[in-house]
Amino acid sequence: MEKGKVDTIEKKKRKKTQRSLLRLLVLMLIAAFCVFLYMERGNWISGVENKIEAIRQNDGVLAEGNFPLAMSGDNDYQAQPLGEKLAIYNNSYMYIYSVNGEKSDTRQIPYTKTIMKTNEDYALCFENSGTGFRVDKTDGVVYEREAENPIITGAVSKSGYTALITESNNYSCSVYIYNEKGKKIYTRNCVERINEISFDNESNGCVFVQLNAEEGDISSVVRRVSFEKEDELWEAPSLSTLCLETSFTDDGRICVIGDKLCAYYNKKGQLESMYTYTGTLLGYHSENGRAAVLVRSDETRETNLILFDGSAEAPVVVTVNQSSSYVRVEEGSAYLMSSDNVVSYSFAGNAVATVSLDYAYERFIKQGDYLFLMSYDQINRVNFNE
Numbered sequence: 001m002e003k004g005k006v007d008t009i010e011k012k013k014r015k016k017t018q019r020s021l022l023r024l025l026v027l028m029l030i031a032a033f034c035v036f037l038y039m040e041r042g043n044w045i046s047g048v049e050n051k052i053e054a055i056r057q058n059d060g061v062l063a064e065g066n067f068p069l070a071m072s073g074d075n076d077y078q079a080q081p082l083g084e085k086l087a088i089y090n091n092s093y094m095y096i097y098s099v100n101g102e103k104s105d106t107r108q109i110p111y112t113k114t115i116m117k118t119n120e121d122y123a124l125c126f127e128n129s130g131t132g133f134r135v136d137k138t139d140g141v142v143y144e145r146e147a148e149n150p151i152i153t154g155a156v157s158k159s160g161y162t163a164l165i166t167e168s169n170n171y172s173c174s175v176y177i178y179n180e181k182g183k184k185i186y187t188r189n190c191v192e193r194i195n196e197i198s199f200d201n202e203s204n205g206c207v208f209v210q211l212n213a214e215e216g217d218i219s220s221v222v223r224r225v226s227f228e229k230e231d232e233l234w235e236a237p238s239l240s241t242l243c244l245e246t247s248f249t250d251d252g253r254i255c256v257i258g259d260k261l262c263a264y265y266n267k268k269g270q271l272e273s274m275y276t277y278t279g280t281l282l283g284y285h286s287e288n289g290r291a292a293v294l295v296r297s298d299e300t301r302e303t304n305l306i307l308f309d310g311s312a313e314a315p316v317v318v319t320v321n322q323s324s325s326y327v328r329v330e331e332g333s334a335y336l337m338s339s340d341n342v343v344s345y346s347f348a349g350n351a352v353a354t355v356s357l358d359y360a361y362e363r364f365i366k367q368g369d370y371l372f373l374m375s376y377d378q379i380n381r382v383n384f385n386e
Contacts (some may be wrong), residue, residue, distance in 0.1 A: 055352065056352065058384050058385060065101060066102060069378060072090065078116045080118040080123065082123050085097060092114070094125065106365070107136065111130060112127060115154070117155060119157060122136070122156045122157075125156070131147045131150060133147060135182070137297075150166060150175075152173060161175070161179055161180060171191055172192055173189075173193060175187065188263070193210065195209060195211055196209040197244065198211070198247055204226060204228070206224075206328075207254055209223075210222075211243070218241070219241070221237075222235075222269070223235050236265055241259055245257045247287060249290075253267060255291050255310075257286055259281055262306075272313075275306070277293060279297040280296045282303070282324070282325060284327065289310050290307075290329050290347060293308075293327075294324060294325075302319050304317050304318065304319055308347075319348075321339075323339035323340070331366070333347075333386070339363055340358075342384070353384065355382055361376060369383060
């Protein structure tokens with residue numbers, strides 16, 4: 001045999017031997033790794049168990065005694081937290097309940113189409129498209145007034161200041177501000193329609209959102225005013241969205257939730273960050289500049305909870321139960337309701353606690369360590385510890 005052919009055969013044998021040794025080495029490494037996992041099974045199983053236990057499971061047992069609270073009549077009732085109690089509007093009456101379901105007061109609200117909004121210790125009730133409005137606390141009525149023109153919407157601050165947006169004879173609308181005693185302290189007439197207003201943290205001023213329509217597209221313009229100055233402090237650049245809600249961060253910046261995006265402005269009205277979401281908007285809420293938005297993707301059909309912790313620079317996106325339909329931001333957490341449970345999330349996107357539901361409720365109120373679960377004709381209560 002020629003020398004060249006012998007060398008070729010020897011090379012093939014060596015390569016085959018190397019491949020066999022390599023396969024044997026890989027198999028030995030896999031076997032060693034499996035033995036290691038088996039020997040350490042106690043540690044890694046414990047770690048998984050600890051991770052599961054970190055999501056607190058509440059028992060979901062409905063409270064008894066005064067619960068459920070029965071709601072009557074054909075009109076939709078409204079329920080909001082008021083101080084450490086609950087304010088419930090139903091059939092032209094405001095009822096004040098303790099968290100244990102004990103009724104402490106009943107007050108008649110003689111308006112038609114009443115809207116109730118609360119902020120800590122204060123409740124604002126106004127007549128939608130009417131002129132009557134009033135401010136209440138848990139211990140009684142603070143004041144009652146008549147607006148000069150039909151009311152479009154309103155807001156109440158933590159200090160008891162009231163903002164009303166009303167119709168106007170000569171303008172698109174007017175803004176009226178009342179202090180905690182019901183004295184009118186500020187008026188502004190606007191040439192464009194306003195659909196949202198919120199107070200700053202000290203009730204020294206507010207932001208309101210003006211709507212514009214150009215070629216069928218709606219845009220929103222945020223304006224900032226001080227109640228001590230006639231001229232507005234600033235006007236922000238237009239956003240290509242329908243503004244739905246605004247709130248102030250603890251350091252005085254502004255969060256804007258729209259139907260297409262969420263944006264943050266600094267104290268000078270400059271756009272800091274913006275995040276555009278695509279899909280169908282299912283729910284939203286904000287508190288102290290933290291925002292939670294629930295969106296169903298048109299492409300993937302997934303339902304996503306988008307969390308904004310004071311900025312839209314890099315929001316946290318969590319894929320959630322497709323039946324999720326209602327979200328609230330309370331006490332620095334986001335609470336998400338689906339058809340069979342409520343889950344609380346940190347703004348880092350971690351599930352913190354959950355409770356299973358045996359009934360498909362419409363919405364809920366978080367008050368202390370309780371969830372008040374609202375269906376069309378009654379309110380139940382479950383424990384929710386985190």
